[in-house]
Amino acid sequence: MEFDYSPKVKEMQAKLLAFMDEHIYPNENTYHQEVAANRAKGNAWIPTKIIEELKPKARAAGLWNLFLPKSSRAPEGLSNLEYAPLCEIMGRVPWAAEVFNCSAPDTGNMETIERYGSEANKDQWLEPLLKGEIRSAFLMTEPAVASSDATNIECSMRREGDEYVINGRKWWSSGAGDPRCAVYIVMGKTDPEAPRHSQQSMILVPANSKGITVIRPLGVFGYDDAPHGHMEVELKDVRVPVGNLLKGEGQGxxxxxxxxxxxxxxxxxxxxxxxxxxxxxxxxxxxxxxxxxxxxxxxxxxxxxxxxxxxxxxxxxxxxxxxxxxxxxxxxxxxxxxxxxxxxxxxxxxxxxxxxxxxxxxxxxxxxxxxxxxxxxxxxxxxxxxxxxxxxxxxxxxxxxxxxxxxxxxxxxxxxxxx
The missing domain is CATH 1.20.140.10 (Butyryl-CoA Dehydrogenase, subunit A, domain 3)
Structure with missing residues (x-):
C-alpha cells in the first residue's frame, strides 16, 4: 500500500499552500467586509472584487480547473485522487475554491455538461464556465416534496415540437443568486407514466429565459451566502430548445x-x-x-x-x-x-x-x-x-x-x- 502523494501532487500542494498564505488568508476579512459593504449600499448580490482580482493570479500559477479529469477542454484537470489533497486545502476557507474555478455547483455542472452534453452545449456553456466568465446553478430540490427521494420531483418538462415547456418550483438552488449565473441544469419529469427511475430528465436552461422568477434567497443559520446564494426559483411555461436536453429523455x-x-x-x-x-x-x-x-x-x-x-x-x-x-x-x-x-x-x-x-x-x-x-x-x-x-x-x-x-x-x- 502506498500512502504518499506523487511528486506532481506534492509540487502542486506546495504551490497552493503558498498561494493560500499570500492571497487567501490575508483576505479572509476583506471578502466579508466587501460583501457587508455591498449589503449596506442595498445590494449584497454583487461579485466581490477580491475574488475577481485573485482569479487571474490563480490561473497564472497553474491552479485552475483542477477538478475535471479526462477532458480535452480542461487538460489541467487531475484525477480524483490527485485532486483530493488540493481540494482539502481550498476547503480551509469557504470562498477560496471559486478563486481556482473549483467551486460548487459549477464543478458538478461542468462535469455534467462534459459527460452528457452535446458539442453545441459544450461550446455554449462549458467553455465560458471553464474560463470563469459565467457561473451556473443546479435545480433539483423542490419545496413541495421530500426531495431526498429524487423520484418525488414534480417539475414538469413537456415536449412541444422542437421545445420543452418547463413548469415547477425549485429551492436550495445554489448559485442562482449570483448575477453572473447564466445557465441552470434543471431536473424534471418528461414522462410521469414511465418506470419510476426513467421519468426524470435534465435540461440546460438559460437563466434569462422568459418565465423564470428568482423568488428569494434562503438563509442557513442566518447566513444568506451572498453573492452566491441558495435561491427559491419558479419556472412558469419556460421554453427551451430540445437540443438542450442532456443525454436523452428518462436519463435524469x-x-x-x-x-x-x-x-x-x-x-x-x-x-x-x-x-x-x-x-x-x-x-x-x-x-x-x-x-x-x-x-x-x-x-x-x-x-x-x-x-x-x-x-x-x-x-x-x-x-x-x-x-x-x-x-x-x-x-x-x-x-x-x-x-x-x-x-x-x-x-x-x-x-x-x-x-x-x-x-x-x-x-x-x-x-x-x-x-x-x-x-x-x-x-x-x-x-x-x-x-x-x-x-x-x-x-x-x-x-x-x-x-x-x-x-x-x-x-x-x-x-x-x-x-
Whole structure:
C-alpha cells in the first residue's frame, strides 16, 4: 500500500499552500467586509472584487480547473485522487475554491455538461464556465416534496415540437443568486407514466429565459451566502430548445447519480480542510489562553478533544482517498459504498471538530470575529446537501446486507490504496 502523494501532487500542494498564505488568508476579512459593504449600499448580490482580482493570479500559477479529469477542454484537470489533497486545502476557507474555478455547483455542472452534453452545449456553456466568465446553478430540490427521494420531483418538462415547456418550483438552488449565473441544469419529469427511475430528465436552461422568477434567497443559520446564494426559483411555461436536453429523455436519474458522486466527494475533501483549519485555530487558542492558573491546553478535557479531533480527521482523510482512488480505477458505481460512507463521515466529523473549536474560543467562537460559526453552518448544511445522512446510511446498509442474503453471490471488494 502506498500512502504518499506523487511528486506532481506534492509540487502542486506546495504551490497552493503558498498561494493560500499570500492571497487567501490575508483576505479572509476583506471578502466579508466587501460583501457587508455591498449589503449596506442595498445590494449584497454583487461579485466581490477580491475574488475577481485573485482569479487571474490563480490561473497564472497553474491552479485552475483542477477538478475535471479526462477532458480535452480542461487538460489541467487531475484525477480524483490527485485532486483530493488540493481540494482539502481550498476547503480551509469557504470562498477560496471559486478563486481556482473549483467551486460548487459549477464543478458538478461542468462535469455534467462534459459527460452528457452535446458539442453545441459544450461550446455554449462549458467553455465560458471553464474560463470563469459565467457561473451556473443546479435545480433539483423542490419545496413541495421530500426531495431526498429524487423520484418525488414534480417539475414538469413537456415536449412541444422542437421545445420543452418547463413548469415547477425549485429551492436550495445554489448559485442562482449570483448575477453572473447564466445557465441552470434543471431536473424534471418528461414522462410521469414511465418506470419510476426513467421519468426524470435534465435540461440546460438559460437563466434569462422568459418565465423564470428568482423568488428569494434562503438563509442557513442566518447566513444568506451572498453573492452566491441558495435561491427559491419558479419556472412558469419556460421554453427551451430540445437540443438542450442532456443525454436523452428518462436519463435524469442516471445523470444525477453520476453528477452527485464527484460532487459529494469534493464536498468531503473541503470538509476535511475546514476541520483541519478549525483544529489549527483551536490549538492556537488553547495555547494562548489561561484559565484557573494554567494554559487551557494543559487541561485534560481539551487534550482529549484535540487528540480525538486529530484521529477523526485522519480517519476521514484516508476514507476520502480510498473513495477517490476507487472512483478513478473502478468507477463511481463500484465505489458507491465508499462514496456513501465518506458523505456520512466527513460532515459529521467536521461539525464535531468545529463545534469543539467554537467551544475553545468561548463567546468569540460564535461571533463573526472568527470563521468558525460560518464554517459550522456550511458543514451542518452538508449533512443535508447531496442527500441527507439517513439516505446514505440506508443505501449503505442495503449494500452491506445484500452480501449476506441467502443465495446472493459474494460481493468482491477490490484491494485499494486505502484498504
Amino acid at each position: 436519474f442516471a445523470i444525477a447519480q453520476g453528477r452527485l458522486g464527484p460532487g459529494r466527494i469534493h464536498h468531503c475533501m473541503r470538509s476535511i480542510g475546514a476541520a483541519e483549519y478549525a483544529l489549527e485555530l483551536m490549538c492556537k487558542r488553547l495555547n494562548d489562553r489561561v484559565a484557573f492558573g494554567r494554559r487551557i491546553s494543559e487541561q485534560g478535557v481539551w487534550r482529549e478533544r484535540v487528540a480525538e479531533s486529530r484521529c477523526m480527521i485522519e480517519q476521514a482523510r484516508l476514507l476520502t482517498l480510498k473513495a477517490a482512488y476507487m472512483m478513478d480505477t473502478v468507477g463511481n458505481k463500484v465505489a458507491q459504498a465508499e462514496i456513501a460512507m465518506i458523505k456520512i463521515v466527513a460532515p459529521n466529523m467536521a461539525t464535531r471538530v468545529i463545534d469543539w473549536a467554537i467551544q475553545a474560543h468561548g463567546g468569540a467562537g460564535v461571533s463573526g470575529d472568527f470563521p468558525l460559526a460560518y464554517s459550522y453552518a456550511n458543514q451542518r448544511t452538508l449533512r443535508l446537501a447531496d442527500g441527507p445522512d439517513e439516505v446514505h446510511r440506508n443505501a449503505l446498509a442495503k449494500l452491506e446486507l445484500a452480501k449476506y442474503m441467502a443465495g446472493a453471490k459474494p460481493v468482491e471488494m477490490p484491494i485499494t490504496r486505502g484498504s
